[in-house]
Amino acid sequence: MKTFDEAVELLRAFLRIDTTNPPGNEEKAAQFLEDIIKSEGLTAELYTAAPGRANLLSRIKGKQDGKPIILLGHIDVVPAREDEWTVHPFGAEVRDGYLYGRGAVDMKSQVICQLLAFLDLAHRGITPGRDIIFLATCDEEVGGANGVEYMLHKVPDLGDASFVLSEGGCLIEENGLVHAQVSVTEKKLSQFIIRAKGRGGHGSMPHGDNANEKIVAASQRILSQAWPLKSMPVTSAYLGGVLKGRKIGGAKFPPLKEALKVKKWRDLFEGNEIYNAILRNTVTLTVLKGGEKVNVIPSESSAYFDARLLPSETHEQFFKKIRQLAGKDVEIERIGEKISTPGPSRYNTIYFQGIKDCVASLGKDVLVLPFVTTGATDLRYFRDLGIPSYGFFPVTLTKEEHMRMHGKDERISLENIREGLEGCKGIVDFLASDRIP
Template sequence: MTDRDSPLVKLSEDRMNSVELAQALVRFDSLNPPGREKDCAGYIADLLRDAGLAVTAYEFAPERPSIVARLSGTEALKPLVFTGHIDVVPLGEKPWSAPPFAAEIREGKLIGRGASDMKAGVAAFIVAAVEAAKKGRLKRGITLVITAGEETGCEGAFHLAREGALGGAELLIVAEPTSNLPIIAHKGSIRLRITATGKTAHSSMPELGENAVYKVASWVGLIEALKFPEHEHPLLGRTTASVTTIFGGQNINSVPDSAGFTVDFRTVPAHDHQVLIADIQERLGAEASIQLVTDFKGFATAPDEPAIEPLMDILAARLGAPAVPAGAPYFTDASALVPGFNNVPTVVIGPGEAAQCHQTDEFCYVERIDEAFHIYTQLIDRICR
């Protein structure tokens, strides 16, 4: 690696290049776990400070900072907000065809862990914000929210919301991988651990015991039967339930006195999670002990929301036809940031390929990175100037 290619070298061109910055970010090993975001976050913070943005770091755990960077506007208007995470998932067992942190470009693809998910998107909006700062003062300010710990439960984003670090927002752009097409809704997730107790006995005399596994088996069947016809969204479909782990018993010749399972509900935004838990408790009965493991809200922006019209106009002009907004079954940092920004209108749109997330030889098309930069730049020009 040459000095010019090192991620520790500041990019000093007259016009910063979004692809080069994406390469620089991919070269940081920010694997989560264990959570190595510090160096990448520090590099970004220095770059943004040099460009004139006010930068504050917030650690949700030691040496695991998220960044909030602000470029102020001249008028008392809520800012345009961009967000993305810099942690990446482990490499997996399958060998890579290229070093995963070398950020090689081959056949029009930037290859590396985090290329699509989602350092290319982060690079594109950073460059757009830096270029906007060079052009002079804006009427409406810009805020960049760059998070750690997204891959393990949006830890950095939830921390920022709890700390009151976010402020207001006119529109939130989440630069997760969508091939630069708009997603205006995604599901939430609520994960439960459900356990049963019984009475142990020798398996040759089962009538003396109370088998906890049998209870759990019947409950799993009740969960499988759930279809949620009353909880449906036009872009997201219905709430779904998936039993994901099951456990019980200690040895083969004893009636088990404890057993349980976990279930991941992927919910439409209008499905209240506390109501869902109460419904599950009623269906399974008082013997079921229900523990909440994680709770992530979904979001939905109305297709006719005025705040997203400038972006949809920009996309229509680029595509030559109206952009068709979609929904996504997964969740993002929007689960924490949408309520943290007081239910701000939100669009998920970024240059990465959703199918590349967490894959060996993960890549992002180079042309999409530059395209995202231009989309974000046009959006800034439309609503901030």
């Protein structure tokens, strides 16, 4: 087993490998992991989907055939603008007890913690009940075509897994209270562009056929739509736990369905960006393009929307509404992939119970609650196949730490790394144990 200091040095070296996606170039990072695995005497295989785009798989053979358990992690990261950071995003500097770097939270730390727990299992000569697969993929941040999607074609038994563990939840510290979010589902990505054409012309002579004005009017209608707040079993269980005992106007938090009928509770949900996002479809205007010169009426204009649907909603219903709102003056183009129905994973499972027990055994007396990730992760591919797939990394993050994830000065505390190593070891030991049927 690696010492804590060795683990931190490994993670630092891993963070220094720039895997910004696009373009990705994850091959070096995959080779880095391959070297570690091989130096421990295990085998690992690289799967190169495109030049420079590699995935890595290593397996500890179990007692039974079939239905492996997968420890999944992506090795690409989102871009970082060096001028916005106070340290170099790929310098892996340690300052005041924090390790800084793009990928520190999303999700190179979890990859290393899962890897070391996996190697430790092999090292102790433990034969798990089922095969345990360590899978590191590329391309997650841009949709996963070269990553998980490619691997599901190349290694058929991945699609027949009994359980997948990856990112999406952790222990969250809010107002001094800690609870664990185990992500069992996620919002559906439903991005689109609206485009308008019009007649060019001189800004001094408006003529009523201005592409920008059409986009502004259509965008305004789309953004004014109040998508209803809806209860799902997962959010009902989650908020029921987090808001237990909370009072408004002397009344305790009722079941979510009831709370949604009460304006004061709705105001609380809408005022909290996480509660709001897990209770309704969201539509965010992220890019506007149109016009270049102040005195010229543009003939083309467009707006990009990042929409995220509740897992229970369909793309078809959603776009029917969007088309209605957008009106006849604009065209709508759906973008991105169209995975249709990643339904929630069940959470009355031995896997959920096992994670609960692991959290408790870390000496943490906290609620462990099912959660909806608001972003999209590679787990949707597995949920789409009906495989119980949870997002959980056993580290305690504050909301602020969490928000740095795709932002500037992403970092993880050394204390968190210690927690992550210990917690992943506990979870992997559980997954190898005879508690798994």
